[in-house]
Amino acid sequence: MSAIVIDGKALAAKVKEQVRAKAKKLNAQPGLAVIIVGDNPASRVYVNGKKKDCEECGFFSQEYALSGTTSQQELLELIGKLNERQDIDGILVQLPLPEQFDEQEVLRAIRPDKDVDCFHPYNVGKLMIGEEGYLPCTPSGVMRMLEEYGVEVAGKHCVVVGRSNIVGKPQAILMLRKHATVTICHSRTSDLADQCRRADILVAAVGRTGLITADMVKEGAVVIDVAMNRNEQGKLCGDVCYEEVAQKASYITPVPGGVGPMTRAMLMENTLYAAQSHGK
Ligand code: GUN
Numbered sequence: 001m002s003a004i005v006i007d008g009k010a011l012a013a014k015v016k017e018q019v020r021a022k023a024k025k026l027n028a029q030p031g032l033a034v035i036i037v038g039d040n041p042a043s044r045v046y047v048n049g050k051k052k053d054c055e056e057c058g059f060f061s062q063e064y065a066l067s068g069t070t071s072q073q074e075l076l077e078l079i080g081k082l083n084e085r086q087d088i089d090g091i092l093v094q095l096p097l098p099e100q101f102d103e104q105e106v107l108r109a110i111r112p113d114k115d116v117d118c119f120h121p122y123n124v125g126k127l128m129i130g131e132e133g134y135l136p137c138t139p140s141g142v143m144r145m146l147e148e149y150g151v152e153v154a155g156k157h158c159v160v161v162g163r164s165n166i167v168g169k170p171q172a173i174l175m176l177r178k179h180a181t182v183t184i185c186h187s188r189t190s191d192l193a194d195q196c197r198r199a200d201i202l203v204a205a206v207g208r209t210g211l212i213t214a215d216m217v218k219e220g221a222v223v224i225d226v227a228m229n230r231n232e233q234g235k236l237c238g239d240v241c242y243e244e245v246a247q248k249a250s251y252i253t254p255v256p257g258g259v260g261p262m263t264r265a266m267l268m269e270n271t272l273y274a275a276q277s278h279g280k
Helices: 008-024 041-057 072-084 103-109 121-129 137-148 168-177 192-197 242-246 259-277
Strands: 031-037 060-066 090-093 157-161 181-185 201-204 222-225
Touching: 008 041, 008 137, 008 259, 031 041, 031 072, 031 259, 041 060, 041 259, 060 072, 072 090, 072 103, 090 259, 121 168, 137 168, 137 222, 137 259, 157 168, 157 192, 168 181, 181 192
Parallel strands: 031 060, 031 090, 157 181, 157 201, 201 222
Antiparallel strands: none
16 A cells, blocks of 8 residues: 655645635734744744745744844843734744753743744643644644544544654644544653554654654554654655655655645644734
8 A cells, every 4th residue: 555645735835825815804914023043054944934934825024033142031022022012913933942041931921812833831721721722833734634634533543752842742632632542652652663553643753764664653554744854865854764654554744745834834824813813
């Protein structure tokens, strides 16, 4: 069997087109502030992508590129000002921040109604108890892909490999909210291959090239690769050994062109939601 490839790029284009159409009907333009600190090359690529998405969706975007020597206080002051601005609906601080920052304090400084990443403890708490509100971009992008391809989640065994606050933990919660039985695996999981083989839906979000091999995947499983790594040749790749796993899975996401574009599209949806919630 050869898996159906989930085309994240095409789906993201469709989502952004829908967002653009809805944004057009608002009485003011949605606005997103993107803060980048330091010169992490991967962060630069991500931030450029987000600015381009804003243009495509008809949003106003403003980038704040701060030097790597910026202090915690200076960053908090900038966020404080953006919190008060009417033209800014969403505030995104690109992670990771340089070492001198207390990341959690920075994320808590973003007003929850402008927290389009869904990283503020208030929004994470709402996510946990199933209240309506922001959804984190990568996990909600994964859920949208499953939905669009008709993959039922209720009653399935989902195995999430990785327990980060950005992906693994919220991914597990979203799957639980859709009535899956969820296992979270991490670096101390003693029988990773066995756990993965039990998955109807396997989500890999670790950041280690070659981690998920075909022998760890059940025949017909749905395999979602969230990672964005570079292999020895410098080529973008995920955690999943794509060629061999695609022979066994029923659906699979490629890297690039899978989860990445959907993460960005969900950020646009969240920014639209922010603008609507601000009465635009
Ligand atoms: N760094 C890696 N992923 C993300 C993300 O989704 N949002 C932000 N702000 N930073 C990130």
